[in-house]
Amino acid sequence: xxxxxxxxxxxxEQAQADLLGVKAMGSASxxxxxxxxxxxxxxxxxxxxxxxxxxxxxxxTASHKAASRMLQSLRRQKVVFAALGGAKVWEDVLWVIGxxxxxxxxLAPPEGPRLEYPWENTHGEIQWPARxxxxxxxxxxxxxxxAPRLLRFAELLGQQFDSMFP
Amino acid sequence: xxxxxxxxxAEELAKAHVQDDPKTTDVYFVEGVDNEVRLVEVSDxxxxxxxxxxxxxxxxxxxxxxxxxxxVVVLLSQMEWAAVKNGELKLPPGWDKLKxxx
Numbered sequence: 001x002x003x004x005x006x007x008x009x010x011x012x013e014q015a016q017a018d019l020l021g022v023k024a025m026g027s028a029s030x031x032x033x034x035x036x037x038x039x040x041x042x043x044x045x046x047x048x049x050x051x052x053x054x055x056x057x058x059x060x061t062a063s064h065k066a067a068s069r070m071l072q073s074l075r076r077q078k079v080v081f082a083a084l085g086g087a088k089v090w091e092d093v094l095w096v097i098g099x100x101x102x103x104x105x106x107l108a109p110p111e112g113p114r115l116e117y118p119w120e121n122t123h124g125e126i127q128w129p130a131r132x133x134x135x136x137x138x139x140x141x142x143x144x145x146x147a148p149r150l151l152r153f154a155e156l157l158g159q160q161f162d163s164m165f166p
Numbered sequence: 167x168x169x170x171x172x173x174x175x176a177e178e179l180a181k182a183h184v185q186d187d188p189k190t191t192d193v194y195f196v197e198g199v200d201n202e203v204r205l206v207e208v209s210d211x212x213x214x215x216x217x218x219x220x221x222x223x224x225x226x227x228x229x230x231x232x233x234x235x236x237x238v239v240v241l242l243s244q245m246e247w248a249a250v251k252n253g254e255l256k257l258p259p260g261w262d263k264l265k266x267x268x
Contacts, residue, residue, distance in 0.1 A: 023221075023223075026223060026224030026225060026226070027223075027224065027225040027226050028224075028226055082213050082214070083213070083215070084213070085211070085212055085213050086189070086210070086211045086212060086213045087211070088187055088189060088209075088211035089211060089212060089213070140225070140226070140228075141225075141228075141231075142179060142225035142226075142228055142231075142233050142237045142239075143179060143182035143183070143186070143231065143233070144182070144183070144186045145183050145186050145187055145207065145239060145241065146186075147223050147225075148221070148223040148239045148240075148241045149187075149211075149212075149241060151221050151223050152212065152216070152217065152221055152241055155217045155219075155221055156216070156217050159217055159218075
């Protein structure tokens with residue numbers, strides 16, 4: 001039977017493969033990129049939790065809020081905070097991850113916003129991610145440096161993962 | 167209709183990016199490219215060090231938002247910018263003619 005560490009390695013490898021997808025996609029489809037970003041950080045977080053071994057695997061695999069919890073925890077560690085970026089980068093990353101998790105299909109309220117599917121808002125209007133998901137629009141906005149900062153953070157997290165979560 | 171040039175759009179994007187990240191200290195654009203805006207941005211908000219490679223992020227053109235060209239942004243910390251200047255870190259091929267914006 002596979003160990004938690006083997007599962008962690010698999011999550012880590014897939015997070016890095018998903019990150020390659022984000023890099024290749026750029027802002028060609030911000031709503032599709034938003035889904036990938038959510039997957040990247042959720043898998044990094046699950047890999048981290050499995051490496052730490054403090055949470056049962058069943059709870060780790062079922063969670064869709066692991067990323068924000070992991071990042072909030074990392075932010076409190078001064079050395080890690082500095083290694084992954086300054087205050088602006090962390091502010092951006094935590095906002096993006098929070099918005100992505102809130103819109104996750106398993107967590108989003110019926111009135112949206114949603115990461116993958118259309119939704120009906122409180123005014124009875126149908127909305128959909130490519131047009132109406134604020135975090136996706138922000139990631140695709142060339143007047144903002146949000147996506148490049150997020151990419152840099154994710155790349156650094158991947159490179160330093162083994163030292164942060166041995 | 168007045169069509170903006172790549173340097174004009176580079177200037178606009180650089181200003182917007184500095185507004186977005188006020189700790190940006192320097193912005194450079196790549197001269198001699200007429201169909202794409204290429205920006206190198208150096209910021210104190212990125213901490214020290216970096217991933218040891220440049221990470222270009224590509225944005226599609228957004229004509230409705232006044233950005234008629236695709237753009238590619240490379241963010242660098244001060245340490246990385248120093249490494250670029252002394253040749254230890256390479257920008258992508260074709261990114262050699264940098265001109266400071268602003």
